[in-house]
Amino acid sequence: MAGHKTDVGAKYAVPEGSVYLSGNQALVRLPIEQAKRDAALNRNTAGFISGYRGSPLGHLDQDFKAVEPLLKEIDTSSAAGELIFHVFGSIAHFERRLIAERTKDGIAAARAKGKLPGRRPLGPEKASAALKLVEAGVSPTEAARQLGLGRATIYREMALAGVRRTA
Incomplete structure (x- = not known):
C-alpha cells in the first residue's frame, strides 16, 4: 500500500x-x-x-x-x-x-481466581546465569542481551545478591 x-x-x-x-x-x-x-x-x-x-x-x-x-x-x-x-x-x-x-x-x-497480575518473577536459573556471566567479567548490558532480560533486571539481581560489577 x-x-x-x-x-x-x-x-x-x-x-x-x-x-x-x-x-x-x-x-x-x-x-x-x-x-x-x-x-x-x-x-x-x-x-x-x-x-x-x-x-x-x-x-x-x-x-x-x-x-x-x-x-x-x-x-x-x-x-x-x-x-x-x-x-x-x-x-x-x-x-x-x-x-x-x-x-x-x-x-x-x-x-x-488465583492468578497474579504482572510479570512472572525471574526464575532462579536465569538469575544464577546472569550473575555467573557478570562475575565472569561480562558487562551487565551484554549479559542482559544474551539472556533476553532487561538491564535493570540484571542490576537488580546483582544488588540482591551483593554482586559488584568488575571494572
Missing part, C-alpha cells in the same frame, strides 16, 4: 468517511466541527478550553496549537463555549476513572 503525505490539519478537515484520531485529536476536531455547523446556521458562538497540570487531557493544548490556523475563526470567549469544553474535560476525566476502576476490578477478579 503506497503511503501519501498529508498536512497536520488534513485529519481535521475531512468532511466525511473514516478518520483515525487519538482522543485528544477528537477533542480538537469537535470545536472545529461545531464552528462549521454554527457558521452554516449564521450563529456567532465561541468556546473556552482549559486544563490543569496532570490533566488526563495532558497535551491537548499542544494539539490545539498545532491546528491553530484552523481555529483562528473560532471565538473562544463565551460562557457556552466554556461550558462545552468543561463538559468534554469532565467526560474525559470520567472515562479515565472508569478505565482505572475496570483495571482494578480485573486485577481483583484475577487474584480471586
Whole structure:
C-alpha cells in the first residue's frame, strides 16, 4: 500500500468517511466541527478550553496549537463555549476513572481466581546465569542481551545478591 503525505490539519478537515484520531485529536476536531455547523446556521458562538497540570487531557493544548490556523475563526470567549469544553474535560476525566476502576476490578477478579497480575518473577536459573556471566567479567548490558532480560533486571539481581560489577 503506497503511503501519501498529508498536512497536520488534513485529519481535521475531512468532511466525511473514516478518520483515525487519538482522543485528544477528537477533542480538537469537535470545536472545529461545531464552528462549521454554527457558521452554516449564521450563529456567532465561541468556546473556552482549559486544563490543569496532570490533566488526563495532558497535551491537548499542544494539539490545539498545532491546528491553530484552523481555529483562528473560532471565538473562544463565551460562557457556552466554556461550558462545552468543561463538559468534554469532565467526560474525559470520567472515562479515565472508569478505565482505572475496570483495571482494578480485573486485577481483583484475577487474584480471586488465583492468578497474579504482572510479570512472572525471574526464575532462579536465569538469575544464577546472569550473575555467573557478570562475575565472569561480562558487562551487565551484554549479559542482559544474551539472556533476553532487561538491564535493570540484571542490576537488580546483582544488588540482591551483593554482586559488584568488575571494572
